Amino acid sequence: MKRLCTAVVALLLAQTAFAAAKIEHWVSPSGARVYFVESRVLPILDVQIDFAAGSMFDPATKSGVAALTRATLDNGAGKLDETAIAEQLADIGASLGGGADTDRASVSLRTLSAKDKRDPALAILTSVVQQPRFDAAVFEREKARTIAGLKEAMTRPDSIAGKAFWAAMYPNHPYGKQATPESVTAIGRDDLAAFHTRYYTAANASITLVGDLSRAEAEQIAETIAAGLPKGEKAALPAPPTPPKAGLTKVAHPASQAHVYLGLPAIERGNPDFFPLLVGNYTLGGGGFVSRLMKEIRDKRGYAYSVYSYFAPLKQSGPFQIGLQTKRSQAQDAIKVARSILEDFVKNGPTAEELAAAKANLVGSFPLRLDSNKKLLDNAAVIGFYGLPLDYLDQYQAKVQAVTAEDIKRAFARHVRLDQLVTVTVAAD
Known part of the structure; x- marks a missing residue:
């Protein structure tokens, strides 16, 4: 009976979420695309900012810039170093997440929706995307960690196969280019700052908010995030992939x-x-x-x-x-x-x-x-x-x-x- 009740509750929650998945969309005054789902079931707010800043936009001779930029992004921003960011998030029960893939770089936040928790959490998120510090010591540490990870991956057959597979599918397209210890070694701190300036812009951003929030509050939060970014322009895509040779x-x-x-x-x-x-x-x-x-x-x-x-x-x-x-x-x-x-x-x-x-x-x-x-x-x-x-x-x-x-x-x-x-x-x- 307990298992049956649990299953019924889970189904009801799923149906409630599904029924509530009405997505509202607008463009903020600063030019960012915004998507909002109001969900009052839990006192939680989730925010994600996606930039067209994935590995497909890496400079031709420096594969790994996109991933390293994202890895360093939330390790110091504005007046806060990485320790202060971690401590303040822990104090208010919030967490940052995200990552980078072939197409996009993402920064996400989960926080309680009460104003005394939400506002300081959003201030940290905003600082991270607008004012990353790229401290020299943090940059060198993350760079060394990335190189060590790439070298370790070169010993694993699954990783070797994955890299070879993408290179074979996309021989003349950025999707097929992989970061190597050599390409990451060539990356400098200025490369990260330049990549951030070019791609972490309002015109290149998509902001998604889901949770215990009104439309008016969502508009204000999204514009606060976008207004502090360079206006910029949407990232230009490369030519489409050509069919590979079998x-x-x-x-x-x-x-x-x-x-x-x-x-x-x-x-x-x-x-x-x-x-x-x-x-x-x-x-x-x-x-x-x-x-x-x-x-x-x-x-x-x-x-x-x-x-x-x-x-x-x-x-x-x-x-x-x-x-x-x-x-x-x-x-x-x-x-x-x-x-x-x-x-x-x-x-x-x-x-x-x-x-x-x-x-x-x-x-x-x-x-x-x-x-x-x-x-x-x-x-x-x-x-x-x-x-x-x-x-x-x-x-x-x-x-x-x-x-x-x-x-x-x-x-x-x-x-x-x-x-x-x-x-x-x-x-x-």
Whole structure:
């Protein structure tokens, strides 16, 4: 009975969050795009500021500037050093978060919504994005830590495979360029300051607020954040990725398990084919133990403990990827099976039963993606940064339900071109 009551409460919370996910949008007077979800369920405010300042904007000869800028950002700002920031956040029960990926750099704040807690927390957040100090000692420490991390990653087969895979998929695009110990060594403190000045601007910012807040309060907070940033301009995107040449990249390594990746650049955020690809991929390799890849490669042949596939849409064409680990001696056989399964799926699509099961899972699990302020923040921030429709969450389940088997076949044929499929192995015989 206790478990049943817990489940009912969780479902009610999920439904409440889902019903409350109305996203309001405006542009602040200073030029930042703002997205707001009012949620009064808990006395909490979550704020996230996204800048188009990910690794795709790294200077050509200094890969790693974006990540190092973000890593150093909240370790001293304005009149506060990193110790003072940490102590003041602890005193008011607030926390900073965020990070940097290929497309964006994010700074997030979680605080209680009571004014005596909210205001000092927001003051710290504002100082961090507007006035980072990039103290020399902190910069050198973070730089050394980054270099040490990169050197350690160069010993791990999974990291080696990931870097080689992206380089093979994007040979002439910033997505394929990776930070190295050498590229980070060449970075100076002035590079971070210049990168911040160029990309951490109001015109290049998307501000998302979710929680116990009124629209008027949200407008005031967003403008306070944006007003202290340089006005700037939106970051210019590079030319779209060109299709890679299909082929095998084989990297030697003494590990006993081979790491295998297959894939290609496939789809950008906002592409109308996303939902057919999402639903289809559940059957192919996204549905865990019910997926075809898992059944054929793990269950029938025992080649791998786990195998998966997914689409990762980005600002420009993000990857479709199949991944697995297997014995060194079985790697080539596992690749042949994976390719065969993929080829059959691209040609024939899912069965009626597979399609129904995929829809049921994706629709049924969707409310759980919105059952907390943090999850609402994550979803609303993606919608804002990538310019997706404001009713994206409202339409999600209906769009999944509307997908047909023919939609899936057409979408896979357009975006999963087998003649462009790259394969990377590390530690395979």
